[in-house]
Amino acid sequence: MCREELRALRHALSPLMEPASSRFCFGSIREAVKPRRMVHNMERREDLIVPLTFSEPSYHVQLADRAVASTPVANVWVTNAQGEQVVYDLADRSVGGAKFTIDKRTGQIRLSERPSQWSMEELTLTVLATDNIHDPRRLASTTVNVQLVHSNQNRPRFPACDMYKPSVREESSVGTEVLKVAAIDEDSGEEGVIEYSIVQVPGATRSNFVIDANTGQIRTLRSFDRDEPVSERRLTLPIRATDKGRPPLDAICMITVEVQDINDNPPLFDQTRYEVNVPQDASVGSNWLRLAAMDHDEGLNSEVSFSLEHHERDGFFQVDNKTGVLKLIRPLSSVPVRTKFDFFGVARDSGAVPLQDRVPIHVVVTERQMKPPVWVTSEDSITVKEMHRDFKTPIGSFLAHSAHGDRKSIHYVIERGKSEQTNSETTFRTQVTNGRLYLLLSKFLDYERITKYELTLKALDPRNELSTTKAVTVYVEDENDNLPVIAEVNSISIHENQAPGQPIMKIPVTDADETEAFREHSPGH
Ligand SMILES: [Ca+2]
Ligand SMILES: [Ca+2]
Ligand SMILES: [Ca+2]
Ligand SMILES: [Ca+2]
Incomplete structure (x- = not known):
């Protein structure tokens, strides 16, 4: 002593x-x-x-x-x-x-x-x-x-959970900082020491993010692509904070990471070349062709304007920079039949550093009195539910007449463009019955991949080889086809003093449906 x-x-x-x-x-x-x-x-x-x-x-x-x-x-x-x-x-x-x-x-x-x-x-x-x-x-x-x-009296909590609205630019390199989260735990000692982790979402084949267990700093584990057909626009990121109590208590914060667009896609014309025959007596101001291009980016990065290249010398045609419509601006009366005009159409997006696509346009001057077919059907859009599984029933029909009033002789073509959205994969096919064009599906649609298609239909009169095109937009409608997935919850710890009816934790749920209403989940549903 x-x-x-x-x-x-x-x-x-x-x-x-x-x-x-x-x-x-x-x-x-x-x-x-x-x-x-x-x-x-x-x-x-x-x-x-x-x-x-x-x-x-x-x-x-x-x-x-x-x-x-x-x-x-x-x-x-x-x-x-x-x-x-x-x-x-x-x-x-x-x-x-x-x-x-x-x-x-x-x-x-x-x-x-x-x-x-x-x-x-x-x-x-x-x-x-x-x-x-x-x-x-x-x-x-x-x-x-x-x-x-020490007793583990307090569950960790994320005071700013609702305020986390992180975003990351698509194509950013691996390791890009996304967000630093912070949870607090009012216990002293080990019971108040927090470790962070990412809750694994079942079915997820790869990890998108990594978190520093001690600092809560989140970084990317791969680079993302916001644009169709990959379409990673929003990524779910459930974060868990676990204290070191025995047993531990934890809290989860559901974070959604927005993938920001960059201008990484040029516009793409819906055809590899445009060809049109124009009669010698066609009137000034008449429309002969419509250039169409798609850009998979967003906002200004996808806003396309059209122009013509190598056409200044001839100056017979002009393209509307917004609509892509090619119109005759000078009479062809003095131009010999079978004269060919070869020039290029240009589609340029409005990104800070614009990207563009070029397409050859061939115009052939034909005999007088010749008129191209005329589309009778005025509708230019169709909406199809993504769950549409019927490949035999048409999703729309279109009609064109020859300028001579004979509709049976009209040939129809659906153009195969450069991208899946302009039918490069022949997602859409046509069938002609009694001179009318019917549009059918040949593949499943998936709103989570592609939300709209831009199709070009062509009506050709074989007697004068004149044709008229029609642009048709097919909108895909989202359906509630993705079940919500409950993220892995290893254990839930409940405090012994917890009052009945008090929430014990928020179960993280993810859902691939794009439409907000299909992603809302309520308990018991
Ligand atoms: Ca605690
Ligand atoms: Ca991209
Ligand atoms: Ca992009
Ligand atoms: Ca673009």
Whole structure:
């Protein structure tokens, strides 16, 4: 026993002790404090006096940090009191002793203040016992080591979860910083230490992001492509914060990462070349062709304007820069029949650094009195549900007449453009019955890949080889064809004090449907 403790022990016991002249005897500390006269007495009564002995040489207890005042902490007692009255007390009331009380008769130690705010993780009490019977009095001391055990009272939480609206530019390199999340946990100690992780979405074949477990910094694990047909426009990113309590508590924040467009697609013409025959007597201002181009980017990056190249010298035709319609602006009456005009059409997007496509245009001047077919059907768009599985029933029909009023002789063609959206994969086919063109599907549609197609139908009169094209847009309608997927939830920990009916966690759900209404999920649905 150290000198300070001893001094404290003496001080604590002073009310119990007789004046200095009294005879007394310590148990475990008797050697340290015995006065001369006591030696004499002990020698004389050695066979009669057995020192008091505590049931344990020292006591070790654990105390939950959420314990309240008056919680029993430990019971100490002496084993050899033999019915005599023993008095227990705590030594040194200035340190640990002030935080506890002891029942002087039973030796039960109780808390006298809540330990949640203590600065120390453990403390040691010195307990003294004495009897009032023997002469000299018998004394003993022991220690009670109290170790504070932290309880996991608080679940981590993401205070700014609703504010996270990260975005990442498509085609950004691997390792691009996306967002730094932060969760808080009001527990102290390990129970308040947070680790971050990404919740795995079932069925996900590859990981999109990685998070630093300690800092919450999220980076990309691959580069994304926003544009059709890949169409990664929104990526689901469920983040979990887990504390180190036993058992741990966790929280999940569902984050949606928007993939921002860059101008990485040039416009693409819907045909590899445009050919048209124009009669010598065609009137100035008449339309002969419509250039069409698609650009898979978004906004200005996909806004296309048209122009003509190498045509300044001839100057017979002009293209509308918005609609792509080619019109005659000078009479061809002086131009010999079978004259060919070869020039290029240009489609340029409006990106900061514009991209463009060129297409050859061939115009042949034909005999007078010749007229191209005329489209009777005025509709120029169709909407098809993406679940459409019927490849035999037409999704639309179109009619063109020859300029001579004979419709049976008209030939129809659906152009195969340069991209899937302009029918490069023959997603659409035609069937002609009684001089009318019927449009049919030959492949499944998937709104999550392609939302609209730009088709070019051509009506050709074989007698004069004049043709007229018609642009038709096919809109794909989103259907609720993707089941919501519940992300992996390894374990849910519920706090013992959690009130019934209180939410225990938000289960992360993802859904590939593009339309917002099909992505809303309510419990039980
Ligand atoms: Ca916690
Ligand atoms: Ca892209
Ligand atoms: Ca793009
Ligand atoms: Ca573009």
